[in-house]
Amino acid sequence: MPASPSPSAQAAREAVAHRLRDMRRTTGLTIAGLAAQCGWHHAKTSRIENARTAPTATDIRKWCTACGYEDQAERLIAKSLHAEEMYREWREQTREGMRRLQESAVAFFRETALFRVYSSTMVPGLLQTEGYAAALLSAIADFREIEVNDGPEAARARVERSHIIHESGRRFVFLLEEGALRYQLGETEAMAAQLGYLLAAGALPTVSMGIIPDGTRRRRMWPQETFHVYDDRLVSVELLSAEVTITQPSEVRLYLRAFEELRSMAVYGQDARALIVKAIDAL
Template structure:
């Protein structure tokens, strides 16, 4: 993740701490002596290789006679570490609890943009599809309580936001996402049938990028969610990455628009969904 927003934010904290040390006239070794740690730790923190703890920040600022900088630095450290959150920490309280963690973010968002190369987006998942998917994820991540069905119900409840006035939901999926069978054939058929209905909702724009798209303007990328123009969330196998830096958000917005230009809508999109239903065994 050396090029991620999280790493860049951590490096920015390190630069600020380095500036404080130099302003205080301390060497790397001198700061280490005052704080009671080896000088190599100072270097790791300043270069963004190690995230400083709350105690580290307080000791550092005390050593540099800059106690007024503590709170500002602590908020920056917290923001940096929240950008990259390991799944094993997030799922400790169960998959159902995890679904509820995004409710406030959903409530604040007016424009949702989602690109998915592999799965039906969560906002349009049926309970059967979501249950099969989340049960598999829970088993893979060794969640103590196999709460896939409960998490699925919470996800569907959260998705009711697509019916609320004042929201706009723009969803792009690769055609392959219609073909990956999640759960039993009956659950998959119900999911695809739901897409036919959901695509007609006034607030929803559902685009499908066909396999046969000639000379693609953009290659398939990782699934990502955009919340208004302020946050991009990327769910990796091992972690979730949250991007808030405007320059990086713009990169994903540019990619989204290029992908959207290749998608088909309306009758053409429905035809691809019907074909996927017909291919189920």
């Protein structure tokens, strides 16, 4: 288990590892002694204690039993599972296809009042049309060699969950780098339809859409990976290989600060629409 790029995720893993180590030390067991009682090689004990290997639920139960802390096993299992959920590889999330991944976010979206989304490379999922989403998700499935390539079905599910932007009671703040308007996905007609939809979506009362022009001088914040901020409590960062979920308040505040810096460089209203029309004309 490599170290996570998110300090929050790594800290959560280390908290579990340190608690297991403290149990062993308090009990007086050596690394080899605990390994013998659990029935594994002593190197595994060391890897778990140093947060290099994530323990399974069975590992934790055996560990707690060996140390006489059976009553703490289930709580530690829950903490360990939470730590692993903070850094989730896409290949694990899409094992059953991408449509299920789209549908899994619906309940969480319903619990969120304020969405902040920044994207430097593509139109955000909540603003995607079916044709654009199908091209994108199919390309992702091909690149990641996902066995179940259900791009068109996933696209329909993505558009269905995106209907939430038409509902009252929620706010959506989108920031796009201008380049995201020009990276063509799918056929020209699909790209044109997508850009046309941005013109309409930007006029919705629940939506604020800013675009950071390519020619912005003296940038105070460089382009970032796509990230989403849900209310002020959770950040999701999309990496090439995985999704990182951040809940540590100090890290969330850092992303909020970055979002506001990026937001201050964007143009809105008529100026933003002019950039979209320019991208449509370039097709």
